[in-house]
Amino acid sequence: MARKFYLTTPIYYVNDQPHIGHTYTTVVADVIARFRRMSGQDVRFLTGTDEHGQKIERAAQARGLQPRQLADQVVERFQALWRRLGISHDDFIRTTEDRHRRGVVKLYEKIKARGDIYKDSYKGWYCTSCESFYPESQIVDGRCPDQGHKVDWTEEESYFFRLSKYQEPLLKHYSDHPDFVFPETRRNEVLAFVASGLKDLSISRSSFAWGIPLPDDPRHVLYVWFDALSNYITALGYGADRKLYARYWPADMHLVGKDILRFHAVYWPAFLLSAEEPLPRKVVAHGWWLRDAAKISKSQGGVVDPVPMIDAFGVDPMRYFLLREMIFGQDANYSDEAFIDRVNTDLANDLGNLLSRTLKMIEDFSAGMIPKVDSRFREDEPLKAAAREAWTGLVKNFEALDFGAGLARVWEFISLLNRFIVQNEPWKLAQDPGRRWALDSVLYSVAEGLRIVALLVTPVMPVSAAEIWKRLGLKADINAASLEHFAWGELKPGTPIARGESLFPRIDKARYLAEARADKEPPMETRKPSLSPAPAAAATGAASAGDTAPAAAPAAGSLPAAAAAPASDGTIGIDEFARVQLKTAKVLAAEKVAGADKLLKLTVDIGVETRTIVAGIATRYAPETLVGKTIIVVANLKPAKLRGVVSQGMLLAASDDSGTPYILTTEEPVPPGFKVR
Numbered sequence: 001m002a003r004k005f006y007l008t009t010p011i012y013y014v015n016d017q018p019h020i021g022h023t024y025t026t027v028v029a030d031v032i033a034r035f036r037r038m039s040g041q042d043v044r045f046l047t048g049t050d051e052h053g054q055k056i057e058r059a060a061q062a063r064g065l066q067p068r069q070l071a072d073q074v075v076e077r078f079q080a081l082w083r084r085l086g087i088s089h090d091d092f093i094r095t096t097e098d099r100h101r102r103g104v105v106k107l108y109e110k111i112k113a114r115g116d117i118y119k120d121s122y123k124g125w126y127c128t129s130c131e132s133f134y135p136e137s138q139i140v141d142g143r144c145p146d147q148g149h150k151v152d153w154t155e156e157e158s159y160f161f162r163l164s165k166y167q168e169p170l171l172k173h174y175s176d177h178p179d180f181v182f183p184e185t186r187r188n189e190v191l192a193f194v195a196s197g198l199k200d201l202s203i204s205r206s207s208f209a210w211g212i213p214l215p216d217d218p219r220h221v222l223y224v225w226f227d228a229l230s231n232y233i234t235a236l237g238y239g240a241d242r243k244l245y246a247r248y249w250p251a252d253m254h255l256v257g258k259d260i261l262r263f264h265a266v267y268w269p270a271f272l273l274s275a276e277e278p279l280p281r282k283v284v285a286h287g288w289w290l291r292d293a294a295k296i297s298k299s300q301g302g303v304v305d306p307v308p309m310i311d312a313f314g315v316d317p318m319r320y321f322l323l324r325e326m327i328f329g330q331d332a333n334y335s336d337e338a339f340i341d342r343v344n345t346d347l348a349n350d351l352g353n354l355l356s357r358t359l360k361m362i363e364d365f366s367a368g369m370i371p372k373v374d375s376r377f378r379e380d381e382p383l384k385a386a387a388r389e390a391w392t393g394l395v396k397n398f399e400a401l402d403f404g405a406g407l408a409r410v411w412e413f414i415s416l417l418n419r420f421i422v423q424n425e426p427w428k429l430a431q432d433p434g435r436r437w438a439l440d441s442v443l444y445s446v447a448e449g450l451r452i453v454a455l456l457v458t459p460v461m462p463v464s465a466a467e468i469w470k471r472l473g474l475k476a477d478i479n480a481a482s483l484e485h486f487a488w489g490e491l492k493p494g495t496p497i498a499r500g501e502s503l504f505p506r507i508d509k510a511r512y513l514a515e516a517r518a519d520k521e522p523p524m525e526t527r528k529p530s531l532s533p534a535p536a537a538a539a540t541g542a543a544s545a546g547d548t549a550p551a552a553a554p555a556a557g558s559l560p561a562a563a564a565a566p567a568s569d570g571t572i573g574i575d576e577f578a579r580v581q582l583k584t585a586k587v588l589a590a591e592k593v594a595g596a597d598k599l600l601k602l603t604v605d606i607g608v609e610t611r612t613i614v615a616g617i618a619t620r621y622a623p624e625t626l627v628g629k630t631i632i633v634v635a636n637l638k639p640a641k642l643r644g645v646v647s648q649g650m651l652l653a654a655s656d657d658s659g660t661p662y663i664l665t666t667e668e669p670v671p672p673g674f675k676v677r
């Protein structure tokens with residue numbers, strides 16, 4: 001029987017829209033899942049959403065929604081992004097589902113029956129952002145030690161889990177299973193944390209209601225981390241579906257960010273030890289995507305939304321960039337520049353160019369059909385060996401989670417194929433009818449090499465890999481391909497190829513970045529009279545709202561395929577318009593920006609979150625007159641700093657030649673977050 005491999009991502013909080021950090025975790029898990037399926041393993045891949053707890057309850061309250069309504073809205077965002085990115089999960093669990101609640105209650109009852117739960121009262125600091133308790137000694141200036149969030153003093157009746165009882169068993173487990181936590185540095189941190197002494201853990205809250213009630217005391221809801229961690233077994237039908245559970249538990253890998261390692265490597269195994277269930281085999285922690293050395297997350301500002309880059313350049317380039325650019329386990333800096341450099345060098349120059357020149361030569365010199373190799377041809381031997389090495393290198397590195405190195409092996413093979421073309425000069429062979437056999441053999445070898453490259457990149461770039469196969473005339477589904485397809489020589493001579501458009505168009509970096517910058521700060525006065533965004537709007541992305549502002553319109557012209565240029569008469573298609581996300585927003589607060597006569601800083605509610613927007617409207621509007629108004633904002637603009645304030649969008653205003661702004665609002669009051677179209 002195929003070896004099973006059960007792999008999980010963290011389940012994501014629904015107070016926040018998905019950003020590049022969540023995208024990274026999920027794409028890495030997807031690559032591992034695809035890679036293991038390809039290697040013949042029986043993979044089960046789980047992801048989902050974490051929907052209970054105080055953080056979600058507060059976020060919902062702030063938007064005038066029920067927590068469940070907020071969860072339903074945000075879950076849709078996550079699922080839509082995962083669909084778009086081609087995430088191949090087998091199950092998606094929401095902690096508000098009944099199957100989850102039943103399993104959690106079973107786990108709680110089992111732990112209670114073991115005598116590991118008792119009632120007491122909790123008095124201490126709680127960080128709602130981390131959903132975590134912290135001892136007094138770790139609080140610095142009223143903020144949590146991990147991420148600097150504001151903490152609240154909490155005093156309430158609570159049930160406790162006897163975590164302290166599991167200190168020694170956990171230490172023993174870490175020493176018996178040195179691979180339990182990866183990478184090594186993180187393992188050492190976990191060890192030090194546990195060795196320094198474990199206190200019993202409060203696992204219920206009684207001061208709010210959004211959670212799973214305790215079966216024996218429904219005035220309490222379960223602590224959200226107890227609830228959330230259980231998802232890994234409730235999704236397998238813990239306590240209900242013995243077969244599924246027996247087939248996949250224990251998990252082979254919990255993939256998490258380094259910020260939530262403690263919950264997975266300490267609390268979770270302790271709960272399982274208490275419940276007498278096997279422990280996961282491995283907890284693997286990755287680093288953070290940073291921008292300007294700060295973690296990219298909603299609470300830290302500077303969120304990077306992957307959607308504009310995906311809109312402009314495609315899904316596979318984003319997947320490739322995330323895997324190639326970050327050294328697994330370490331932090332990495334995100335920038336559009338680095339993204340474009342990667343795409344241009346590795347995808348457009350190396351792989352894209354190899355594909356287009358090979359297909360063109362087959363079209364020109366071989367009537368658009370795969371030629372055949374002649375038995376006299378020996379020069380393909382190094383290619384065969386290199387193809388095997390690329391695969392073994394990829395396997396070795398992917399198993400060690402060194403995705404960058406694994407991909408580097410594949411790119412060495414791609415470079416070899418490009419060099420092979422140059423060295424064999426097919427264009428010269430084509431002029432000598434006596435060397436026809438050599439020409440055919442060279443073309444066959446490169447095409448066959450490309451077929452294997454497509455297989456190698458499938459886990460990371462499933463769409464492009466399938467496209468390469470299709471162009472080589474292969475009918476089989478590459479995503480269902482298994483190891484035997486790696487054998488050299490599968491391409492059948494005589495198969496018609498399809499040349500197609502450039503797979504990875506080169507991005508004009510200087511132009512893209514210049515236009516992005518130009519979109520950033522056009523002052524209101526310089527704009528033509530129009531329905532014009534307020535001046536402080538910040539747009540750096542291709543899919544920016546600059547497209548709606550005539551003064552900044554040229555941006556669209558330079559983008560590759562996905563972003564069509566306006567027609568010569570200036571008209572745009574409905575699709576282009578639809579890329580600008582316009583939303584209703586409610587002004588919660590407004591104030592002047594120090595040192596800027598024209599700028600106001602607004603705090604607005606856009607339905608699923610609160611944003612800061614800097615707008616050049618102070619000449620006409622006193623801040624206090626705006627509070628409570630419903631305005632229209634561009635919600636998918638990249639943030640930009642204006643006079644030291646990060647503006648996370650822009651509002652719409654009409655203006656005449658004088659530049660006096662008249663902000664747009666709705667005829668009747670509507671809730672924040674409505675789409676405007």
Ligand code: MSP
Binds near residue numbers: 229
């Ligand atoms: N709900 C909890 C997890 C419960 S699992 C039983 C949670 N959710 S989260 O939405 O805040 O974060 C989910 C994951 O996204 C974490 O692994 C976190 O590390 C990851 N990331 C969030 N921001 C990140 C970056 N800037 N960079 C990389 N990953 C980061 O925690």
